[in-house]
Structure formats: C-alpha cells, structure tokens
Amino acid sequence: MPGNSSRRGAIRKGNSRKGATVGSGGQRRRGLEGKGPTPKAAERPNHKAFKAARRTEASASGRQRPAGGTSGGRSAKASTEVIAGRNSVVEALRAGIPATALYVAGRIDSDDRVKEALKIAADRVIPIMEAQRPELDRLTDGATHQGLALQVPPYDYAHPDDLMNPEAPGAPLVVALDGITDPRNLGAIVRSVAAFGGHGVIVPERRSAGMTAAAWKTSAGAAARVPVALAGNLTRTLVDFRKAGFFVIGLDMDGDVELPGLELADQPLVIVVGSEGKGLSRLVGETCDQIVSVPMSSTVESLNAGIAASVTLYEVARQRSGR
Template sequence: MAGNSQRRGAVRKGASKKGPQVGSGGQRRRGLEGKGPTPKAEERPKHKANRMAAAAEKRAGGSGSRPGARPSASRGGSRRGKASSEIVAGRNSVVEALRADVPVTTMYVAGRIDSDDRVREALKTATAKGIAVLETPRGELDRLTDGAVHQGLALQVPPYEYAHPSDFIDPQTPGIPLVVALDGITDPRNLGAIIRSVAAFGGHGVVVPERRSVGMTASAWKTSAGAAARVPVALASNLTRALEEYRKAGFFILGLDMEGDVQLPDLELATEPIVIVTGSEGKGLSRLVRENCDQIVSIPMSSAVESLNAGIATGVALYEVARRRAI
C-alpha cells in the first residue's frame, strides 16, 4: 500500500534523490569479455578424454610416467626443463611407433575414419597394450597435431624421465663402467642408433647435455629398436662439469675425432672405466669438451671416405672397447 516503508525496495538508499537504477549490473559487458583459449580435452574435468586419460594413467601405475620408466632424479639439472608430451601424427608413423614399443598414453582416432590395414593394426595393437583410444573430432585432432597431416590417427607420447649423470658412477654396477656422452648431436636417429650400440656392447648409459642437443623423442625411441627401454639416458645441465665429475670418480675421458692423438686399434685405456665423447659431424668436439679429454681417439679409414656418421663412429668405438675387454 502507498507509504508502506516495509515493502522491499521502497526505501531510497542514502541522500540520492534518484530511484533504483535499472540495468544489467555489468553482466552484459562481462559476457562480451573473452574467457581465454579453450583447454585441451584431457584437461576438462567432465570430458570423456579426461576420464580416459586418467584411466590410462591408473593402468600405467598411477605415477603419470611411462610403463617401466626409470624414476627421475631429484638432483638439480636432472630433468629436461623443456620436456613435454609429444604428438606422433600420421598412419605410418603411428603404426611404426606402436611396433617399436614407443611409450604411449593415448591414441586419438578421428570420427568416421576410413579404415585400412594401418588403422586396423593400430587399433588392435593399442587395445592389446591397454592404451586409451579416444574418438576425436577432426577439428580437435587438427589442433592437437598443430595442423600436421594426421590422416585421422595420432599418438600422445609422455615426457621422458631422464637419469642423472652421477647415477652411472656406481661401484656396484657389474662390469667395467662404460658411458657415452654426446656433444652437439642434434639428430634423434643418431641418438637412437647410439643407444642401440651401447646396449649391444655392454655400455651402462648415455649422457646428453641440456642445451644444443637432441632429447629422447619418439624418433629416437624407434631408431633404438627397443634398446631405450634398457639403457638409461642422463641429462647434464653442463656437459663439461659432468665430465670433470667423471674424472674425479676415476673415469678416463676419450674424445672421438678425425685428428686424434691415438688411433682406435692402439687404445690402451679400453680396460679402464671410460667415457667416450662423440661430437657432431659438422663441428666435432667443442673446445671445452676437447680440453677435458684425456685422449683424442681417431678411427683409421680409407682415404676415399671423409668421415663417419656419429652413430656409426660411436658403434665402432664401442665394439673395439668390448673386444679388448673380452680378451
């Protein structure tokens, strides 16, 4: 009724002579503001992809790492700072990665994909290995693969868990310690081939520097032909400092170079704890690394050949060391 001050909204607030303001209270303006980029399907709590990824992680042991992965070291510089999950795209690449036992958390399949032998093999292998298989719209798959030609198939590879260089300094390790360190190797296929040679000739591990060096990618896993599951790869924040620590622990540092002081057949340090350092094909060993080597070793070759691939040169050196140790 008129003059009823108890009725809600009838009392003017303050000394203002104006009545109640009518408006949206800023809701319309806030509604026009952007909400940021759309999160990935696996990051949305109520999305099917999130539940499937969580189930895959639980099957892998609940740690979020690849099955059989070595625990990451807690010392400083033990983990590659830029490590992130990798996407393998394309039917051939997906099938090859699954055949090579590359660690995979999720396989994405485009909706209404045209099935062929590669698609059927990928689905069968993923199911047998307990890999989460998600049907994904093509637009979302384009985004996940960053516009790559995925042909309706893609794999998500988790970050590699690196060891620490000092993990190879262990008096309890069977046999004479043998480590390979890489200086400026940027081709993942070379890394994979070197890991395979280390496994074949009784090496204990591989050390890669954090900067200007290749890391453990899906390509390196495939080239290693399964050896990456047995041979640990350590990450050194500073390769020169890591080599100094090995020397203090009683290792001899041998650098591979075309202009070496000692030829491989004349190597007398093969039966000692050693670190073989391989440089890039173009630049070879860096100056600081060369200065930290006890010997520079060369591989005798025919004059018709200018140089050897870094992976092949390392394999030849590892074979000669293994041969001498077996005598």
C-alpha cells in the first residue's frame, strides 16, 4: 500500500539475514498491561504502616491495662539488641543476660574467650549459629565483632500496677526514674534496689534509658530478680501510686528535708530520682509529697544519680530495720 513502505521494521533490510520485523510481537502491549491494584500500605511488608500494624497487633495480644500506663510484655521501648566483640559477648554471658542466639564466624581463630562463650552458651542451651563474616557485619551494623555476636531479645517490662502489691513482704519500696538516660545508671539502680529490699523500678516510656544489654550487665544479674516497669506517663503513674497509699519522695539537692530526717521511711514509698543535669522535671516535682536532699560536703556539687539512689535506699533500709 502506498506509504506502508516507510514503516520501520515492516520491510526487509538489505544487510539483514532475518525476515521482516512487523512489530514487537505483543511485548510492548503486555508491558503496558496492569499488574493488578496496588496493595495497601499496611499490606506491604517493607512499608512503615505494615510494621506499625504488626506492633499494634502484638500489643493487642498482650494484657489489657487501664489508662495511665502501658501494656505489659513487649513494648515500644523494647527492641532486639546485638552485642558484638569477644570481650563484650563473654561479659554479657557471664552476667546471665538473656540471649536468643550466639553467632560465630566460620573458621574463627579460637581463643580462651571464644571457648568460654561457646561453653556458657552450650550450658545455657543458647542456640549457636555459624555465620559468614559478611552476615555478621550486617547483623552487627558494621561494628567490630571479631567473629562473635550475641543476640539479646527485647526486655519483658512489667506494668506499674504490678508493683502495687499489698502482699509484698515489708512496706513496698519502689524507685522511679525521671530523665535518666544512661543505661548503666539504670543497671546500678536496679542492683541497689535488689540489695536494699526494694520491690521494683519504674522507667518512663520516653526520654529514658531502657533495659538494654548495658543495663543488664551493670545490674550484675539483679535484673533477673527485680521487675522493671514501663510507664506511659510518669506523672500520672505517680498519682496512681499516691491513690494506692504510697508516699512519693523526690531526690533533689535543694530538697526541703535532709535524708536523715526522713520520717516516711516506714511507709509504702516511691523514690523518684532525677537526672544529674536537670534534676526532677517540674510536673514530677509537684507530684511528690516531699523533696529530699542527701547531705554532702560543700566541695561536691552533686552525686551521680545511681549513687544518690543507693544512698537513699540504704538510709530507708536502715530506718526500717531500726538500726
């Protein structure tokens, strides 16, 4: 037909061994066909909406709790953690930190630390997984792992209501943290609570240290015996404790009462420890029944939060025992 000879691909080229190409064979048409409707964001595994829905389902499957706190079990603060490096892994295993897997590089140069890690993991029935170094690099986010990594599961937080147990031996004694962001301070406080007869620790869900591997290690195993509860709103939680019959005292260097003069030691007590820099937040300070200070030499401006909590817990335990 006139004009058809100008269609590219519809005529035989002189230097071609193939016949005339009369089109794409339907490939372009099939390429333009749709692949069905786009899945909803909550149905795409790599989308943040999908992950948020999974977290919501996980929370809904746990215990239902009243307003003013958070649900028990796994929480928004909880996350899987990986400890990397031979010394760190061995120290964590010695401290009894819960672990879900020990990853060992293939053809690792074994030394005493590797042998000890393998022995402790085997004794505690922790799965030992062999992994290639690129996989360990990915698992530890590029940290120096030296062929050894330990996977730590999310901490299973208690609920603040669990610490309002009227049947607990002795007068209940709880420590709440306000703005403590160093997990080593949290671990030290958990250890002191265990040493001086406390019943638990409360941490806020936001702007606070959580029970990471560092906190576990500093607690020297006490975290296995002392429950740590997660509060959605610390001020509301302290109000709930007051309604339950507890007295709330806050530690501050400008307190109205010095620690030796504390008259509430034999009562159900919540001790609130603020951060070293900012101290107690305004709303938390206004919620306290008393603000208590630890007497110090004038040459020292303040105490580390963990040490201040330990001194206060010791004094409360001393007064309760009548010594």
